[in-house]
Amino acid sequence: MLEDKKILVGVCGGIAAYKTADIVSRLKKKGAQVKVIMTASAREFVTPLTFQTLSQNYVATGLFSSPKNWEVEHISLARWADCVLIAPATANFIGKIWAGIADDLLTTTVMAVKAPVIMAPAMNTNMYSNELVQRNINALKNRGYQFVGPVEGRLACGETGEGKMEEPEKIVAFIHSTLNRDKDFDGRTVMITAGPTREALDPVRFLTNASSGRMGYSLAKAAAGRGARVVLISGPTQLEPPSGVELVRVESALEMYMAVMEYYPQCDVVLKAAAVSDYRPARKSGEKIKKSDDRLILEMERNPDILLELGKYKGNCILVGFAAESHNVEEYAREKIRKKNLDLIVANDITLEGAGFNTDTNVAAIIDSEGKAEYLPMMSKSELAHIILDKVAVLLKRQF
Numbered sequence: 001m002l003e004d005k006k007i008l009v010g011v012c013g014g015i016a017a018y019k020t021a022d023i024v025s026r027l028k029k030k031g032a033q034v035k036v037i038m039t040a041s042a043r044e045f046v047t048p049l050t051f052q053t054l055s056q057n058y059v060a061t062g063l064f065s066s067p068k069n070w071e072v073e074h075i076s077l078a079r080w081a082d083c084v085l086i087a088p089a090t091a092n093f094i095g096k097i098w099a100g101i102a103d104d105l106l107t108t109t110v111m112a113v114k115a116p117v118i119m120a121p122a123m124n125t126n127m128y129s130n131e132l133v134q135r136n137i138n139a140l141k142n143r144g145y146q147f148v149g150p151v152e153g154r155l156a157c158g159e160t161g162e163g164k165m166e167e168p169e170k171i172v173a174f175i176h177s178t179l180n181r182d183k184d185f186d187g188r189t190v191m192i193t194a195g196p197t198r199e200a201l202d203p204v205r206f207l208t209n210a211s212s213g214r215m216g217y218s219l220a221k222a223a224a225g226r227g228a229r230v231v232l233i234s235g236p237t238q239l240e241p242p243s244g245v246e247l248v249r250v251e252s253a254l255e256m257y258m259a260v261m262e263y264y265p266q267c268d269v270v271l272k273a274a275a276v277s278d279y280r281p282a283r284k285s286g287e288k289i290k291k292s293d294d295r296l297i298l299e300m301e302r303n304p305d306i307l308l309e310l311g312k313y314k315g316n317c318i319l320v321g322f323a324a325e326s327h328n329v330e331e332y333a334r335e336k337i338r339k340k341n342l343d344l345i346v347a348n349d350i351t352l353e354g355a356g357f358n359t360d361t362n363v364a365a366i367i368d369s370e371g372k373a374e375y376l377p378m379m380s381k382s383e384l385a386h387i388i389l390d391k392v393a394v395l396l397k398r399q400f
């Protein structure tokens, strides 16, 4: 429910502004309090009277118009909101926020907001695919702004393609899930593994991989924010651990295996985002290996397969694996989910731009135990973390 949630709706100047009236009406029916800010261009499309009547609140329009109380209006609106929806979000508005421009009431208010900001873009398909617009959207996603839509369809300009504002019903559902994420992991223990492992060759050398740990740390931050007790088992990374998580530092795959097994019985959910080395040198030299011959042959032995072990003793625990592959991604992921008895797998093709190890973004598909795959667009690792947790929350609810 959205009972008594305070939702600030920003309306920009696009044809889809008429559909925002329906969004406001739906939000009111769900018990939300709604205030509306309209840009000058938005008022060319729909009148403030429409939104005033539907929201049962005055509509704010000008940065310098007389405020309705003695507070500074953009600051008081920014403080008031539990969530901000911008619908339609024009190319112009998105660009201004990206650039940090605050030259009217809506942009200034959004700049001052601490609550989640959701944008529902709507524009001509060529505008939407314009590199500048895409750059702005991706940069805002990385900063934590959320986007819903656009979708494909017949646009007001007569063209067909991507750029149509998402349907009001779906936008309201998106707001609902954003606001009700609040503490949905209260009382749950979530174990997350993150980062690479290091497999020692001698006292100063080791074998490792390029994992930065960002996906695991984003999951830890998101789960802690949603009320979970988080145990973060991390290989060596440069990252600051999120506040409130129990951090267990490990180096090698064997150490990670032992730490995971120790905490496993306490866990409701395990998210295995670490890039664990499959092999380790069969012998670790006690002394620094000296160069002697032209060739050095290393003998490697298998590390334990942590996920496979967890899958054997799964019980009620929700198990989520990650598959970073460079080819046949979906095929490997489906095989892994079956073989390791997982509930979900997050698969990504590390060869794609914006995906994989050392980026702030990811391009992933989430596959469930029935083999259904959902392909997600490029998004920040923090946004992806929340989507993964949304799916886990649904699985946890099903257990009752």
Ligand SMILES: Cc1cc2nc3c(=O)[nH]c(=O)nc-3n(C[C@H](O)[C@H](O)[C@H](O)COP(=O)(O)O)c2cc1C
Residues within 6 Å of the ligand: 011, 012, 013, 014, 015, 016, 039, 040, 041, 042, 088, 089, 090, 091, 092, 093, 122, 123, 124, 127
């Ligand atoms: C008929 C008409 C329809 C428009 N539709 C859109 C649209 O759907 N999306 C968009 O980004 N801009 C659209 N524009 C352009 C915006 O109105 C323009 O960029 C304006 O500066 C946006 O101001 P705002 O972002 O402050 O509301 C449209 C303009 C006109 C005249």
